[in-house]
Amino acid sequence: MKWLLALALLAAAAPLSAGEAISVCYNYGCLSQSDVHYADEQLAQIQALLGTAESAADERAKLSLAMGWLLGWAGQQTPxxxxRGGNTADNGVYGRMDCIDHSTTGTxxxxxxxxxxxxxxxRVLDPVWRVLYLFQVHHAAQIEEVAATVGSESGTNAAQAASAGGGGGAAEPARYVVDSWFRDNGQPALVIDLQSWLDGREENLEP
Known part of the structure; x- marks a missing residue:
């Protein structure tokens, strides 16, 4: 009978939803970290959103929304x-995030x-960083297109790139930055091709 009582107590203590937890960084440079729990229902919304992607470009557009949702839900549990977007609108506020917080949490x-x-x-890569005007260092999460299949949109782009390069070999997989630092908490993340981001051309955000 004792084991039945113990089993009942464990069942009562178990969360209603298994979900998944990660640690989010804030207060600049990951000075503070807090665990965030995502319920199965929330994860199901993300799965449904990304599951409708029909191409790499479509997946990036949906990933922008998904990252906003995940950070917004994290904001319901943490500071x-x-x-706020950038480093000035929330200067001195507890819970603010710099680019290191965003790139680490985003990855x-x-x-x-x-x-x-x-x-x-x-596929997900390690965070990337850039330097503008000799002193403006900025970090962001980074993804890379999976090798394209024949006939896909990515395959067409790769073929065009190889042709432009003289056909000397396969084109390098396209890389993109997923940068939530530019937006307020819960807003869609910036998803932009790596070279434009390295050049500081954030206005080239994909729709």
Whole structure:
């Protein structure tokens, strides 16, 4: 009978939804971290959104929304709800996030999606960084298109790139930045091709 009582107590203590948890960074440079739990219902919404992607470009557009949702839900459990785009609108506010907080947290979120098999057209890379005007250092999460299949949109782009390069070999896989630092908490993340981001041309955001 004792084991039945113990089993009942464990069942009562168990969460209603298994979900998944990650740690989010804030207060600049990952000075503070808090665990965030995503319920199965929330993860199901992300899976349904990404599952409708029909191409790499479509997946990037939906990934922009998904990252906003995930960070918005995290803001319901942690101080990062106070985070605003850039580093000035929330200066001194508890829960603010700099680019290191965003790139670290964003990469963790992307790897969560990747581990569940929900990224069909991209793989997750380590964060990338740039330097503008000699002193403006900026970090962001990074993804790379999966090798294109014949007849796909990505395959067409790769063929065009190879042709432009003289046909000397296969084109390098396209890389993109997923940068939530530019937007307020819960807003869609910036998803932009790596070279434009390295050049500081954030206005070239994909629709």
């Amino acid at each position: 990062i709800a106070a985070d 963790r979120l992307l790897r969560l999606l990747e581990a569940r098999g929900w990224l069909r057209f991209h």
